[in-house]
Amino acid sequence: MREQTVATWQGRVRLRVLSKGTGPAVIFFHGSWGLAWDPFLDDLARTFTVYAPEHPGTTPGAPDDVTHLDGLWDLVLCYDELLRALGLERPAFVGHSFGGMVACEMAAACPDRVGRLVLIDPLGFWRDADPIVNFMVLDPAQLRARIFRDPEAAAARHLVGAVDDPQEAIEARVRLMWAMGATGKFIWPIPDKGLTKRIHRVTAPTLLLWGKEDRLVPPVYADEFTRRIPGARVQTVGDAGHAPQLEQPQTVARMVRDFLAQ
């Protein structure tokens, strides 16, 4: 695993990027619960160079950097600076949940920067008939039940800090709460910030992956993306909820790899 920190936004917003592997570049944008290097990313790193930036504020030791950003436009420009600094030629974007929304916004704002686009259970739209629950004010058990098909699985318990060591549990809880606060800055109170006006600018070939049993962002939301991005395809992932790459890492890694290899 490699690690580098890129200073953006006149040095005020430090973005730590974890990376691993060799091969074509893939940028992974994580969800609202913070970045954890997981088996899915490991799997991808066997054939790609995976770069995983931490969203502003979620890097340990730099919690307040996010306060220098006022909204999604600032965030997109920050990531534009990051891509420039990394010097990558049209990498693929893979984003999950909030990270899926960020990847799609980036692909709309800077269509020439992205090679291919994979959105895993992304946020970004709002349907009155299928409201997305405000996951930031759920208790830990409710949150797990919303994100995971099986809330008792190890990945689910780990996410909300249900670890045995009390000190580690506190640290995990702090990381989770702050990650939701820092990313929440860009989506509160409703995770629709006008993507519908900008999504027509996306030109990258796009794949949507959706957990069949997503109880946070119901699979019907895939339609919002496919009808606006020409040629976009949807694949659903069985036995998975809102985080299919955590519940079915091999399946999702294979789907991503097959699509990026096309």
Add this chain to the structure above:
Amino acid sequence: MKISAFHLMPHRELPADFERRYESVWVTPPWWEVADASRVGQYYNWTLDELIHAARAGFDGVCTNEHHQNAYGFMPSPNLMGSVLARATAGSNVAIVQMGATLPTSNPPIRVAEEYAMLDCISGGRLVAGLPLGSPMDVNLCYGITPMEHRERYREAFALTLKAWQAREIFAWNGRYYQLPTVNLWPRPIQQPHPPVWVPGSGSISTFDFAVDHDVCYCFLSYSGARSAKTMMDGYWQVVDKKGREANPYRAGFLQLVAVAESDAAAEGKYGRHVEYFYHKCLHVPAPYFSPPGNQDYRSLVATLSNPVRRPENPKELRYRDFVDKGYVIAGSPATVRDRLKEEVVKGLHVGNLMVLLQIGSMPHELTLENIDRFAREVLPALRGEWDDQGWVNHWWPERLRGAAPVPAAAGVAAGGA
């Protein structure tokens, strides 16, 4: 000292199984299932009548506050209530204590500065300007303000409000959250340079710093009584000391629930179920609502999660006697109430501006008037002289009301019916 009557304007007739049947009393209480607009009209009028009654009975001030989508307190605009109170108490020495209109939920926030200036003009300079941060439920969950921006917005709006009241020149405000090209408030308040400012809080350390830095009165609006507030208020006084300000008790306000009867036993018979209604139903709120991610800054988040202040007990499991024993409510005979208020609240917390909640939960109108009368007659006179011997000046009270205690009107006369 100064003693004011506080009111929450609660729903007084929630169903007996409310807290088992519904998720929350705040943000999501189901209006169509548990409320009726005509009946609610009656609650508003009772609330106004009770506060006017308190004003006539000899209280120094009357207090209203702002909440949204909340069945235990639904004055979304406290200034509508304050306006009625200002008019109904015309010519008196009673302060109109707005605790108050919430800056981050008012857009642009100079609306609060304008309305407070109106209230000060209508009342003849009797306004106390409460400028609360607002709760996460009201500001983040009901009014949609991003938790991480909540405090920053408040601080910007606070600075804007103070400037808007005082500026001699028309100015432009180019803020991070608010941009106004031509700020020129009409009207301006009577009180100069501006009405006294109170900042209510719930024990957050950053609010202590803010209150002392801005030389305002910090008010701890607690429903848990003085005993559990002691550590918190001691922390406030330490900040006051550390920042080199004098320990003037009028720098602090405290809200206490109070119920007075002929005797301690009579108090239980009269008030027991209303107190239990308050703690069992009115405070029925899911814990995560109090702390949406980002609402606390990182330092406070780490502190809170590392040292969770565990409530020693779940209020839903307590009964009337527990609430009284533990000091959540000070209830009993006039002598009991006097002694406990003096000992636990006034002296214990070093408080000069006392607020008492005398209408509690389901307490009906007539019983509320009785509680107000007993307090005004048999408790208030014994407390009023507290701190006088130390010669402190209450800089946080309307100047023209600082000396004179209000003269009670004929006792027992309720102000106009609904």
